[in-house]
Amino acid sequence: MADKPKPNDLLSEINYTPPSRKWMDTPVEWKKGYYCYGAKPKNLDYIGFPNGREWNVTEQDWKLVDNWKEIFLEGMENLLKKFRSFRLFMDICVRCGACADKCHFFIGTGDPKNMPVLRAELLRSIYRRYFTIAGKLGRIAGARDLTEDVFKELWYYFYQCTECRRCSVFCPYGIDTAEITMMGRELINLLGCCTDWISGPLANCYRTGNHLGLQPHTIKSNFEYMLDDLEEHTGVRVEPTFNRKGAEILFVTPSADFFAEPGVFTCMGYLLLFHQLGLDYTWSTYASEGGNFGFFTSNEMMKRLNSKIYAEAKRLGVKWILGGECGHMWRVLHQYMDTMNGPADFLEEPVSPFTGTKFENAKSTKMVHITEFTADLIRHGKLKLDPKRNDNHTVTFHDSCNTSRGMGIFEEPRYILNSVCNHFHEMPDNTIREQTFCCGSGSGLNAGEIEELRMLGGYPRANAVKYVKEKHGVNMLSCICAIDRAVLPPLIDYWVSDVGVCGVHELLGNALIMDGEKERENDLRGEPLPGMEDKGEEE
Amino acid sequence: MKISLLLSEKKHEIAKTWFDLIAGTYPQDTANFLKTQKNRFGNPVGYTISEGIDVILAELSGEMDVARVSRHLDNIIRIRAIQDFTPSQAVGFIFLLKQVIRKELADEIREHQLCDELLKIESHIDQLANVSFDMYMACREKMYKLRANELRNRTSRILKMSNMFKETDVEEKDPAGF
Numbered sequence: 001m002a003d004k005p006k007p008n009d010l011l012s013e014i015n016y017t018p019p020s021r022k023w024m025d026t027p028v029e030w031k032k033g034y035y036c037y038g039a040k041p042k043n044l045d046y047i048g049f050p051n052g053r054e055w056n057v058t059e060q061d062w063k064l065v066d067n068w069k070e071i072f073l074e075g076m077e078n079l080l081k082k083f084r085s086f087r088l089f090m091d092i093c094v095r096c097g098a099c100a101d102k103c104h105f106f107i108g109t110g111d112p113k114n115m116p117v118l119r120a121e122l123l124r125s126i127y128r129r130y131f132t133i134a135g136k137l138g139r140i141a142g143a144r145d146l147t148e149d150v151f152k153e154l155w156y157y158f159y160q161c162t163e164c165r166r167c168s169v170f171c172p173y174g175i176d177t178a179e180i181t182m183m184g185r186e187l188i189n190l191l192g193c194c195t196d197w198i199s200g201p202l203a204n205c206y207r208t209g210n211h212l213g214l215q216p217h218t219i220k221s222n223f224e225y226m227l228d229d230l231e232e233h234t235g236v237r238v239e240p241t242f243n244r245k246g247a248e249i250l251f252v253t254p255s256a257d258f259f260a261e262p263g264v265f266t267c268m269g270y271l272l273l274f275h276q277l278g279l280d281y282t283w284s285t286y287a288s289e290g291g292n293f294g295f296f297t298s299n300e301m302m303k304r305l306n307s308k309i310y311a312e313a314k315r316l317g318v319k320w321i322l323g324g325e326c327g328h329m330w331r332v333l334h335q336y337m338d339t340m341n342g343p344a345d346f347l348e349e350p351v352s353p354f355t356g357t358k359f360e361n362a363k364s365t366k367m368v369h370i371t372e373f374t375a376d377l378i379r380h381g382k383l384k385l386d387p388k389r390n391d392n393h394t395v396t397f398h399d400s401c402n403t404s405r406g407m408g409i410f411e412e413p414r415y416i417l418n419s420v421c422n423h424f425h426e427m428p429d430n431t432i433r434e435q436t437f438c439c440g441s442g443s444g445l446n447a448g449e450i451e452e453l454r455m456l457g458g459y460p461r462a463n464a465v466k467y468v469k470e471k472h473g474v475n476m477l478s479c480i481c482a483i484d485r486a487v488l489p490p491l492i493d494y495w496v497s498d499v500g501v502c503g504v505h506e507l508l509g510n511a512l513i514m515d516g517e518k519e520r521e522n523d524l525r526g527e528p529l530p531g532m533e534d535k536g537e538e539e
Numbered sequence: 540m541k542i543s544l545l546l547s548e549k550k551h552e553i554a555k556t557w558f559d560l561i562a563g564t565y566p567q568d569t570a571n572f573l574k575t576q577k578n579r580f581g582n583p584v585g586y587t588i589s590e591g592i593d594v595i596l597a598e599l600s601g602e603m604d605v606a607r608v609s610r611h612l613d614n615i616i617r618i619r620a621i622q623d624f625t626p627s628q629a630v631g632f633i634f635l636l637k638q639v640i641r642k643e644l645a646d647e648i649r650e651h652q653l654c655d656e657l658l659k660i661e662s663h664i665d666q667l668a669n670v671s672f673d674m675y676m677a678c679r680e681k682m683y684k685l686r687a688n689e690l691r692n693r694t695s696r697i698l699k700m701s702n703m704f705k706e707t708d709v710e711e712k713d714p715a716g717f
């Protein structure tokens with residue numbers, strides 16, 4: 001017995017950081033499952049990003065260009081000049097710590113450098129050193145030299161932030177660490193150090209219009225597949241149009257809704273709704289991506305991808321744009337579009353063709369969120385709904401960071417949910433609305449190779465889901481974001497199990513009574529509706 | 540005098556010492572956070588550990604409801620299994636309890652000669668550790684499965700529809716393809 005090390009020795013020796021160790025002296029531990037793969041040169045070349053090369057994050061030599069430091073500092077100077085907010089955020093933090101324990105990555109991983117205040121400090125220390133007078137004093141003034149190790153540390157932690165803004169809600173000065181991460185990533189991109197997961201979809205989106213690089217004929221055949229399913233479930237043949245000039249409305253949604261479950265079921269919900277309304281709209285195979293990976297890459301790239309939606313609206317001659325359940329598309333639109341590519345004067349101020357409601361909030365961008373559109377329809381009694389069809393679901397709602405904190409959509413999805421299902425329960429107050437916990441995979445962090453990080457980052461969210469599952473029997477987690485629909489299922493699978501994930505318009509599609517429909521036996525997933533369980537068996 | 544009685548009498552002290560030792564396996568700032576933030580949604584790791592500890596202590600000194608203990612043990616292991624601990628660190632917190640009990644109840648054990656009973660409790664604790672290893676492995680396996688399935692699930696419709704990409708091709712050609 002005596003020869004064996006005591007477990008306590010092992011435990012305390014390896015992971016216990018002595019109190020005297022300051023963060024600057026704590027080296028980065030590259031933990032497997034916590035970092036993404038590096039970008040391939042071909043993708044960076046395609047979008048015209050500099051310094052692409054074959055490199056490997058795990059190798060000592062990142063093959064940075066010789067003058068990398070000048071490029072970084074010059075880039076930083078430019079950003080400080082261009083964005084007043086950036087300089088302000090670098091200057092005004094009083095290190096009060098209010099934000100420290102608000103980040104899901106800190107809560108989940110327990111790594112102190114994931115405290116927002118420290119994450120920002122990683123870059124702030126460089127700012128102090130090179131852009132302030134006090135910084136000449138060095139460490140006493142919280143300043144440090146920019147070295148390759150420091151650059152790698154920045155990289156490691158800026159790709160452990162989902163730019164969710166939860167921390168900013170608690171900062172008395174309104175410091176938005178998400179924006180600091182955005183600046184950090186912009187600098188990282190000057191050195192060709194984007195992640196593979198982000199640069200691939202960027203290149204695809206720039207080239208063909210969506211993340212997977214799906215071409216028009218593939219998109220159309222995906223739709224055929226969905227339309228067949230819909231016909232089978234409802235008896236109604238829906239016939240959408242693509243790239244149709246002169247349509248009143250252009251509809252844009254994340255491409256994942258065309259090909260990945262459970263997103264396709266949300267897409268089926270849109271298709272049913274628009275068909276039932278007789279909406280004069282078109283899909284586009286070019287503006288076939290709501291998601292905007294530029295948003296967490298560089299300001300310029302975000303602008304380029306966003307502009308494609310508007311260019312397509314112009315080309316097709318539509319009056320306004322309707323946007324589906326997406327995360328970053330909306331954050332970009334709400335926070336940046338108007339000053340980046342707007343105002344979209346060639347479009348008309350959106351008016352619902354069915355209720356006459358003017359969407360005054362979209363006066364300048366001319367783009368309306370689908371939940372605003374649908375909630376307005378329900379409010380005006382324009383839809384026949386049978387919420388009993390969702391009686392097998394006890395539903396809760398995850399506020400996506402981008403639509404909630406990023407643009408303030410709280411009520412519309414809830415209004416729809418309460419109209420289309422009978423059993424709805426909120427998660428605890430400090431985990432929803434402004435204080436919502438991130439899915440842990442936003443801002444390009446939904447890469448397969450960082451599953452551990454994502455599971456830990458999503459843990460506070462999953463923990464709240466588990467609570468309502470145990471308390472109210474919740475078995476369906478609804479959301480209005482395609483990333484959520486992709487990443488919440490494995491998250492729930494690991495932490496909670498037996499809770500499904502769906503878009504709000506999937507549940508709407510189930511409940512929507514269509515003209516000329518047959519007796520509905522199945523929901524949009526092909527599962528028997530409540531009370532119809534025996535029918536399938538009889539056949 | 541029975542050790543189980545002592546355990547329940549001193550459960551607050553024992554729980555606190557055990558919790559502090561577990562928190563000590565994290566960096567200092569994190570340990571402070573785990574100890575001070577009491578909201579169960581704001582600090583799910585701390586809450587899960589402390590709730591689990593309470594249940595394990597109660598069951599050790601009581602009926603030992605295996606299902607209940609397993610559930611709470613699993614909640615803790617599930618976190619530590621992916622928090623970048625080595626396997627022994629991830630489950631080793633169980634053994635810390637032995638140390639805590641010996642320390643907290645040292646006088647009583649000596650005075651009332653409770654060594655036999657202590658051994659019994661300790662073998663229960665060893666049992667918990669055994670189960671914990673299985674749980675740890677199950678969590679790791681789950682992670683591997685999730686990773687393997689994820690890419691396929693994200694492009695499920697395309698794969699189903701036209702077999703355009705072979706599954707392995709998708710992974711190699713375009714790992715970033717959403």
Ligand code: SF4
Nearest residue numbers: 103161162164165167
């Ligand atoms: S923006 Fe979100 S992920 Fe980033 S530091 Fe703040 S809370 Fe954490």
Ligand code: SF4
Nearest residue numbers: 093095096097099171
């Ligand atoms: S809450 Fe604001 S001022 Fe306080 S430490 Fe965080 S960023 Fe700095």
